[in-house]
Amino acid sequence: MSTQLQSTTQDVTLTRFWAGLEQKVQVTAPRPSNLGPVTSADKFFSSLSLTRDEARTLALDLFRFAESQEAEEV
Numbered sequence: 608m609s610t611q612l613q614s615t616t617q618d619v620t621l622t623r624f625w626a627g628l629e630q631k632v633q634v635t636a637p638r639p640s641n642l643g644p645v646t647s648a649d650k651f652f653s654s655l656s657l658t659r660d661e662a663r664t665l666a667l668d669l670f671r672f673a674e675s676q677e678a679e680e681v
Contacts, residue, residue, distance in 0.1 A: 631656050 612621035612632070622633045635654040657665060671677045 626656070629658055631661055632659075632660055 609622050609624040612623055614621045618637055620635045622635065624631055624633065633654050633656045635652050638651055638653045668677070
């Protein structure tokens, strides 16, 4: 069973679902048409599935970027 979650980001949907023993969130956005040849089955959307821990660390990385505090890899 899945549940749609509220998103304040335009054209982004969030869906919570169970994956085995843990909950995950799927982040879905329209697939840009300029990405070149499609290698996956989905020609219209791009998605990312994350556990709660993965979502937390990614959110912190994105927050740092939004605040111009990102760290570059060397």
